[in-house]
Amino acid sequence: MKEIWAIIRREKYAETKRALDKVGCGAMSVHSVWGRGKQGGFIMSEAESELALYATSAPKLVPTPSYLVAEGATITKPVVYVPKKLLVMVLPDDKVEKAIEAIIEVNRTGHYGDGKIFVLPVEDAITIRTGERREEALTGG
Amino acid sequence: MKLVRAFIRPEKEQEVVLALEGAGFPALTKMSVMGRGKQKGLRVGDIVYEELPKVLLLIVVKDEDVSKVESVILEHARTGNIGDGKIFVSPVEKSITIRTGEVEL
Numbered sequence: 595m596k597e598i599w600a601i602i603r604r605e606k607y608a609e610t611k612r613a614l615d616k617v618g619c620g621a622m623s624v625h626s627v628w629g630r631g632k633q634g635g636f637i638m639s640e641a642e643s644e645l646a647l648y649a650t651s652a653p654k655l656v657p658t659p660s661y662l663v664a665e666g667a668t669i670t671k672p673v674v675y676v677p678k679k680l681l682v683m684v685l686p687d688d689k690v691e692k693a694i695e696a697i698i699e700v701n702r703t704g705h706y707g708d709g710k711i712f713v714l715p716v717e718d719a720i721t722i723r724t725g726e727r728r729e730e731a732l733t734g735g
Numbered sequence: 736m737k738l739v740r741a742f743i744r745p746e747k748e749q750e751v752v753l754a755l756e757g758a759g760f761p762a763l764t765k766m767s768v769m770g771r772g773k774q775k776g777l778r779v780g781d782i783v784y785e786e787l788p789k790v791l792l793l794i795v796v797k798d799e800d801v802s803k804v805e806s807v808i809l810e811h812a813r814t815g816n817i818g819d820g821k822i823f824v825s826p827v828e829k830s831i832t833i834r835t836g837e838v839e840l
Contacts, residue, residue: 596828601764629764629793662750662757680764694831701833708833712795714738715828 595719595729596690599712600681600697601629607679613696614683621732622683628675631710676707684716686729736827736840737801741792742770742820743812748790754811755794760804764793774817789820795827797840 602610607624614620685693694711701708719731743751748765755763769786777784796804805822813819830840 602833625766627764627766627793630762632762659753662754664758675765678764680766698831698833698836702836704834706834710795711829711831711833712738712827713829713831715826 595716595732596685596687597714597716598681598683598685598690598693599714600683600701600709601627601678601711602681602697602701602709603703603707604677604679606701607681610681610697610700613700614681614693617689617692617696619683619685619689619693619696622681625680625682627678627680629678630675631707678709684719684732686732736795736830737798738825738827739792739794739796739801739804739808740823740825741794741808741812742768742789742822743792743808744814744818744820745788745790747812747814748792751792751808751811754807755804758803758807760794760796760800760807762794766791766793772818772821777818787818795830795840 600610604626611620611622614622681697683693690713694713697711718728720727721731741751745767752763752765755761768789768791770789771786775785777787792808794804801824805824808822829838831838
């Protein structure tokens, strides 16, 4: 059993859900999260970053104070968070690759911010209603 | 690769995030969560807060960077009072960048 974490664009969420339904991986938990990747959030033009300063819904740009910068680390520009959807699925081993392919196919645009998929090991799964354990819990009716 | 989950005080979020960025870890995901620890919430006089708001930071890092991330979080999230939060570290088997299909962080 594996746990799949897919951090994807919000606007691709519905399409991703349908694609996952098609390969039989419809069960998931969904969270709305804020995040950023190794590019440090938006790659913004000067004008856009000016705008973000005044948009009430956007998180404020805060430059990293110099005393917090570790030796050798480089900071290029202040960053903001990007709203994302986090899908969490626990799948039997044989469905993992199928689900990953489905997510990639829908979500790849080729631009920064397409998101990440993480695969974590899971020790046990239990259906509360029936008490089924492990794979049975994922496949049972 | 390891997934570091840090439950921290909401008011410490910005300092921790900036310090992580300063230490070279800009990539993270954050969620607002409600929870309680082994003190079962907070009691102020007759008022009981069963659940308290926390910020959950999710950071996936290479194995060798885990201790660095931990120490940054510990240093900046610690006040010494109950409710500073917890850090959990779990293994991650695989990480895929959707844009490129890379299987590396």
